[in-house]
Amino acid sequence: MQTRIGEVTLAHPFGLAPMAGMTDSAFRRLVKRQAGCGLVVTEMVSSEGLVRGIDRTLEFAEYTEEERPVSIQVFGGDLAKMAASAQILESLGADIVDVNMGCPVPKIAKHHAGCSLMRDPRHAAAIVGAMVRAVKIPVTVKMRSGWNENEINAPELARRVEDVGASGVTVHGRTAKQSYAGRSDWDLISTVARSVEIPVFGSGDCVEPAHLLNRVDNSGAKGVLVGRGALRNPWIFSQALDLVAGNTLREVRLEERGRFLLDYLDLLLGEGVDEVEGFRHTLPSASTTAVARGRDRWVINKLRALSSWYTKGFENGSRLRQDINAAESLADLRRIIQSFFFASIGPRAAA
Ligand SMILES: Cc1cc2nc3c(=O)[nH]c(=O)nc-3n(C[C@H](O)[C@H](O)[C@H](O)COP(=O)(O)O)c2cc1C
Structure with a gap:
């Protein structure tokens, strides 16, 4: 079930949706290590x-080879800066550059970026056109159904960005006003899919492996991007593949779920290593300790953020979530994960 975006071939029509604060490189790598995520x-x-070359921003654009194909999503409302950004992302080796036209957060919208671009389709298309002219890699757009129930214009905007050379669009079938309330409107996603020739991906409420298949089979969309369902169950893509192959769905064992969290923690820690080593060479050791402490706090916060979704999928998940939220150190975190997921099979298994 291959699909394509411009010249980029996706081995599977299922992808991990962009999620601020959540889909960092460590999480993406772990998802890719299961099969099925294209x-x-x-x-x-x-x-x-x-x-402006701000380090913190560039870190968000980092990825590893095992994640390919990688789409890097950019937000902004200024045509020249968006075109320049596309060139920077191309030079960083991105396979695809995706334009955010879905973010409803006022902080973004007031800069005429995110979903507020949908209110000015002409300007939105001009931005996409400038980006397409600036790079060779495919430029795609991720939009919502519209700004509010009176301004549903995803089909029109999809046609406009197709006309200026976009290679694909993803539609999350809610308005900005809805934020995450109600349901994603897959009828509208089908309408968009019928309105353009470029591939349309749908997004919203695919929380079971079967939903992924059903949407690809029945909506006219060429693929789906899964958001929250993958935070709860990162195996959702490989389970969808099981169904595609006509196999029964493989249950994920408790230890695998625990292993995922430990691996996530280790990969996040690995990302902080360069920073700590760099400081070790330039600053006195007391500062190195401070940096390491800051890194530990960052890792703990990342684990807390993931666990608020991840623990919804299984028994006693709320207890685990509370324990992780109360953890004060990485040692605490490891102990909590160990005792929740591996208690029945002994401590060596989690090492
Ligand atoms: C925590 C969170 C952060 C998100 N951040 C982004 C983002 O940065 N860019 C974007 O285009 N969509 C973002 N989204 C929207 C998702 O990509 C997706 O379209 C939406 O959640 C609907 O899909 P789902 O029901 O599978 O979660 C975010 C969603 C969540 C829950």
Whole structure:
């Protein structure tokens, strides 16, 4: 079930949706290590930060080879900066650059970026056109159904961005006003799919492996991007593949779920290593300790953020969530994960 975006071939029509704060490189790698995920999209990256070369922004655009094909999502409302950002992302080796036209957060919308671009389709298309002219890699757009129930214009915007050379669009079938309330409108996603020739991906409420298949089979969309369902169950893609192959769905064992969290923690820690080593060479050892402490706090916060979704999928998940939220150190975190997921099979298994 291959699909294509421009010249980029996706081995599977299922991808990991961009999620700010969640789909960091460590999480994306772990998802890719299960089968079935044909595309990962980074967290959104600021075009302002990219053109100014801000380190923190560039970190959001980092990825590893095992994640390919990688789509890097950028947000912004300024045509020249968005075109320059596309060039920067191409030079960083992105396979695809995706434009955020879905973010409803006022902080983004007031800069005429995110979903507020949908209110000015002409300007939105001009931005996409400038980006397409600036790079060779495919430029795609991720949009919502519209700004509010009176301004549902995803089909029109999809046609406009197709006309200026976009290679694909993803539609999350809710308005900005809805945020995450109600349900994603897959009838509208089908309408968009019928309105353009470029591939349309649908997004919203695919939380069971069967939903992924059903949407690809029945909506006219060429693929689906899965968000929250993958935070709860990162195996959702490989389970969808099981169904495609006509096999029964493989249950994920408790130990595998625990292993995922431990691996996530280790990969996040690995990302902080360079930073700590760099400081070790330039600053006195007391500062190195402070940096390491800051890194530990960052890792703990990342684990807390993931666990608020991840623990919803199984028995006693709320207890685990509370324990992780109360953890004060990485040692605490490891102990909590160990005792929740591996208690029945002994401590050596989690090492
Ligand atoms: C925590 C969170 C962060 C998100 N961040 C982004 C983002 O940065 N860019 C974007 O285009 N969509 C973002 N989304 C929207 C998702 O990509 C997706 O379209 C939406 O959640 C609907 O799909 P789902 O029901 O599978 O979660 C975010 C969603 C969540 C839950």
